[in-house]
Amino acid sequence: KNEVEQSPQNLTAQEEEFITINCSYSVGISALHWLQQHPGGGIVSLFMLSSGKKKHGRLIATINIQEKHSSLHITASHPRDSAVYICAVKRTSGSRLTFGEGTQLTVNP
Amino acid sequence: DTEVTQTPKHLVMGMTNKKSLKCEQHMGHRAMYWYKQKAKKPPELMFVYSYEKLSINESVPSRFSPECPNSSLLNLHLHALQPEDSALYLCASSQDWQGELDTQYFGPGTRLTVL
Numbered sequence: 001k002n003e004v005e006q007s008p009q010n011l012t013a014q015e016e017e018f019i020t021i022n023c024s025y026s027v028g029i030s031a032l033h034w035l036q037q038h039p040g041g042g043i044v045s046l047f048m049l050s051s052g053k054k055k056h057g058r059l060i061a062t063i064n065i066q067e068k069h070s071s072l073h074i075t076a077s078h079p080r081d082s083a084v085y086i087c088a089v090k091r092t093s094g095s096r097l098t099f100g101e102g103t104q105l106t107v108n109p
Numbered sequence: 110d111t112e113v114t115q116t117p118k119h120l121v122m123g124m125t126n127k128k129s130l131k132c133e134q135h136m137g138h139r140a141m142y143w144y145k146q147k148a149k150k151p152p153e154l155m156f157v158y159s160y161e162k163l164s165i166n167e168s169v170p171s172r173f174s175p176e177c178p179n180s181s182l183l184n185l186h187l188h189a190l191q192p193e194d195s196a197l198y199l200c201a202s203s204q205d206w207q208g209e210l211d212t213q214y215f216g217p218g219t220r221l222t223v224l
């Protein structure tokens with residue numbers, strides 16, 4: 001079993017839909033990261049969370065430390081949001097990032 | 110400036126070639142990373158440099174040779190690669206890789222094809 005599990009693996013939505021991507025982890029963490037990767041490669045860090053909730057534009061990320069679960073929400077989705085969204089955790093023991101397998105999001109016009 | 114740059118963007122090389130990938134950041138970060146990413150998979154950590162010293166080598170074959178000439182630059186020297194080494198090579202940097210709330214900034218990657 002992976003230490004970081006994301007769901008769904010693939011998600012197709014219509015423009016303007018509200019989107020949720022989930023991340024569950026099984027280890028103790030100091031921080032959780034949400035990353036975005038567009039086709040062609042580069043990774044952008046969207047959020048780093050150690051508790052609570054963060055909002056940036058149409059993106060909202062939440063984390064529940066007790067339940068070891070985080071969600072990434074996209075409001076009023078747009079085709080330009082189409083990308084792979086990756087959840088990564090930094091363990092309390094150790095310094096590496098442990099990555100989930102990613103969620104491929106496609107938003108159709 | 111929150112940018113990590115990587116050159117080249119694309120590289121095609123034969124199995125007998127020697128080539129180098131370059132990564133640069135000017136954020137004053139003291140940790141720099143090389144990751145390898147195969148299609149539809151998450152990045153896999155290869156090397157970590159902290160304060161210009163190699164801190165982590167994830168049992169990477171010796172045909173990959175990292176170098177950190179100074180705190181802003183990270184190179185990855187490639188020699189006698191195999192076709193299975195074809196992948197996206199990502200560089201990242203962060204303030205201090207052992208910091209609990211440290212954020213890594215990723216470069217755009219070099220798409221490597223080994224023929």
